[in-house]
Amino acid sequence: MNIYDIARLAGVSIATVSRVINGKGYVNKNTREKVLKVITRHNYTPKKSAQNLSTGASLKLIGIVCYNIEDPYYAKAVAVLQRDLNRFGYDIILSCTGESRKQRQSCIDMLISKNVDAIVFIGSVFAGKSEQVILNAARHLPVFIINAKVEGKNIHCAYCDESDTVYECARALFERGRRKLAFFYDVETYGSSKKREGFLRAVKDLGISEKYVMKCPPDLEGACREFEQFWEEGKADGAMCSNDELAAGILKAARKMGISVPGQLSVIGYNNSLIARCTSPALSSLENNVEKLAEFTAKNISDYFSENQAVLDFKADFKLIIRETL
Amino acid sequence: MNIYDIARLAGVSIATVSRVINGKGYVNKNTREKVLKVITRHNYTPKKSAQNLSTGASLKLIGIVCYNIEDPYYAKAVAVLQRDLNRFGYDIILSCTGESRKQRQSCIDMLISKNVDAIVFIGSVFAGKSEQVILNAARHLPVFIINAKVEGKNIHCAYCDESDTVYECARALFERGRRKLAFFYDVETYGSSKKREGFLRAVKDLGISEKYVMKCPPDLEGACREFEQFWEEGKADGAMCSNDELAAGILKAARKMGISVPGQLSVIGYNNSLIARCTSPALSSLENNVEKLAEFTAKNISDYFSENQAVLDFKADFKLIIRETL
DNA sequence: CTGAAAGCGCTTACAG
DNA sequence: CTGAAAGCGCTTACAG
Numbered sequence: 001m002n003i004y005d006i007a008r009l010a011g012v013s014i015a016t017v018s019r020v021i022n023g024k025g026y027v028n029k030n031t032r033e034k035v036l037k038v039i040t041r042h043n044y045t046p047k048k049s050a051q052n053l054s055t056g057a058s059l060k061l062i063g064i065v066c067y068n069i070e071d072p073y074y075a076k077a078v079a080v081l082q083r084d085l086n087r088f089g090y091d092i093i094l095s096c097t098g099e100s101r102k103q104r105q106s107c108i109d110m111l112i113s114k115n116v117d118a119i120v121f122i123g124s125v126f127a128g129k130s131e132q133v134i135l136n137a138a139r140h141l142p143v144f145i146i147n148a149k150v151e152g153k154n155i156h157c158a159y160c161d162e163s164d165t166v167y168e169c170a171r172a173l174f175e176r177g178r179r180k181l182a183f184f185y186d187v188e189t190y191g192s193s194k195k196r197e198g199f200l201r202a203v204k205d206l207g208i209s210e211k212y213v214m215k216c217p218p219d220l221e222g223a224c225r226e227f228e229q230f231w232e233e234g235k236a237d238g239a240m241c242s243n244d245e246l247a248a249g250i251l252k253a254a255r256k257m258g259i260s261v262p263g264q265l266s267v268i269g270y271n272n273s274l275i276a277r278c279t280s281p282a283l284s285s286l287e288n289n290v291e292k293l294a295e296f297t298a299k300n301i302s303d304y305f306s307e308n309q310a311v312l313d314f315k316a317d318f319k320l321i322i323r324e325t326l
Numbered sequence: 327m328n329i330y331d332i333a334r335l336a337g338v339s340i341a342t343v344s345r346v347i348n349g350k351g352y353v354n355k356n357t358r359e360k361v362l363k364v365i366t367r368h369n370y371t372p373k374k375s376a377q378n379l380s381t382g383a384s385l386k387l388i389g390i391v392c393y394n395i396e397d398p399y400y401a402k403a404v405a406v407l408q409r410d411l412n413r414f415g416y417d418i419i420l421s422c423t424g425e426s427r428k429q430r431q432s433c434i435d436m437l438i439s440k441n442v443d444a445i446v447f448i449g450s451v452f453a454g455k456s457e458q459v460i461l462n463a464a465r466h467l468p469v470f471i472i473n474a475k476v477e478g479k480n481i482h483c484a485y486c487d488e489s490d491t492v493y494e495c496a497r498a499l500f501e502r503g504r505r506k507l508a509f510f511y512d513v514e515t516y517g518s519s520k521k522r523e524g525f526l527r528a529v530k531d532l533g534i535s536e537k538y539v540m541k542c543p544p545d546l547e548g549a550c551r552e553f554e555q556f557w558e559e560g561k562a563d564g565a566m567c568s569n570d571e572l573a574a575g576i577l578k579a580a581r582k583m584g585i586s587v588p589g590q591l592s593v594i595g596y597n598n599s600l601i602a603r604c605t606s607p608a609l610s611s612l613e614n615n616v617e618k619l620a621e622f623t624a625k626n627i628s629d630y631f632s633e634n635q636a637v638l639d640f641k642a643d644f645k646l647i648i649r650e651t652l
Numbered sequence: 653c654t655g656a657a658a659g660c661g662c663t664t665a666c667a668g
Numbered sequence: 669c670t671g672a673a674a675g676c677g678c679t680t681a682c683a684g
Contacts, residue, residue, distance in 0.1 A: 013670065015672080016669090027669070028669055028670085031669085045439040046662065047379075048439050048440050048441060049660095049662090050379055053379050053677060054661075069405045072396070072398070072600075094404070096409065248603075279605065280581055329678060340655090340677090340678080341680080342653090345653095345654090350679090351653085352653050379659090379660045383678095
């Protein structure tokens, strides 16, 4: 069923059908209705690719590239982006890219060949070493990044300063009398290095000498085991984690080993995800406002296309949510 | 940059460029290289919509419709689908649809107009009353459903029997000596009604007379409050929940009220998500194998297009994962 | 081995 | 108000 079929069935030319579909140009009321009737009867929808070819009209498709949607942080960002972009008439193509540079590049090429209007990268996985992939993409279309800062033409960033966030968390631990601090992270990314940097900066400013930086396997059980090996009575009294899952692992280990939280040990998570509300004691966690970042980005994309201008640098605030582990 | 530019730059016709791109037909080795060089230098990728128009070639795009990607269950399904479909050369368009029938229909129309090859519906939200939306879609393209059973031409279902699962959980509670059982659910869907049905069937078969069916607000805090109101010493000794988040809420309430789990109360969650591993005590939960369902569906889609046949009905097994709450 | 031409399903000046 | 025709960027018989 194409525009020719409809035209024939309605007894008009394809030009007329096109006019009624697009509501452009003059069409006699009666012929309009006649055409409309045929269209609805046959459930006809014009093919976007033909429209795209003909007018260069946008496919109204935004490519979204993230590392892992199973991570609640990414899931939330994607959920908000999809909801808000949809309001502006866009659909999203979701890609999750693996580790290798080549895989990432081919994922972007795919998106570009599918004629998406823009690409948004979620997460700091793409900053730092992988920046080239983003720079390449930006030569073809506007790029939006959530939660990382990459400098370049056509690149729009919305982020929360992950160094400052951890700095504040460390200070909060200090203010509760904690003097022996450990920082736990898992995957080596631009984001985790910023966090580590914030931790070390705070520790230095606060004059804390007993500090540990620990790398864990990237899941709850891994963090749990790692902590069991790490722990020695009196070695640390405050743990800052680069995400909530690690923190949950540490709580699990603490419980198993009879360490009282927050009595002997304070624990702070990161992302303020559902996980933080599930653990007991409930986890204090840093709210880094992904939701706000995603909302802003959706709006920014819409502005970019409708008003031809967009914000290049947006920094969101953050807040430490106190629950029961601090 | 289009095929004409490349042809001009390489000093050949567009037909030749097309041949080297598609690796079809004869092309002299030297001219092939000449063309290739121009293509890579300018980072040229043929536009999918033009190819699609020209040959009717698939866009290699699968529409995925789900209720809420923030829910770990959907997130996992989407993650697996995207990973596996990608291996078969497909990208996914992700839509999350709201409640209203109209919204859902327009979401599907959008997908169809964007020329996706197939649509997969995740979750039972679309079965039962909303079935018509699926039936409509199936008239245009192949439809795949994860976790619901809908009869119809061109409709392929992969699911886990949600009545049997809950039946088994109730029996497990019974076998641990539990005789007063409550079933907690939140949203009213096809799936939750199947689960409730399984619960009631089990309770009847087991000859249990003290039984409760409770509807909670759809989040952890809501379940927590609901349970606080529900609880009375000796009223129930086993709680079956329609998802892990509700179960986590009940654990939270139990802890607050000093109810020992599983001493006084056994709790079973559903979906075996990350949440089940985060709570303490760690939640026993029903593994309903979404991962398996999603993997199967990706393969089934690929078979549908490459071998022109696909499985219409696939039922996955399930397993109750015992942790500390049963 | 290579190119000219038709055609995919649309839209949009242009002419009437 | 309506239609004939050109054009969007590709692919693919067909002819050479």
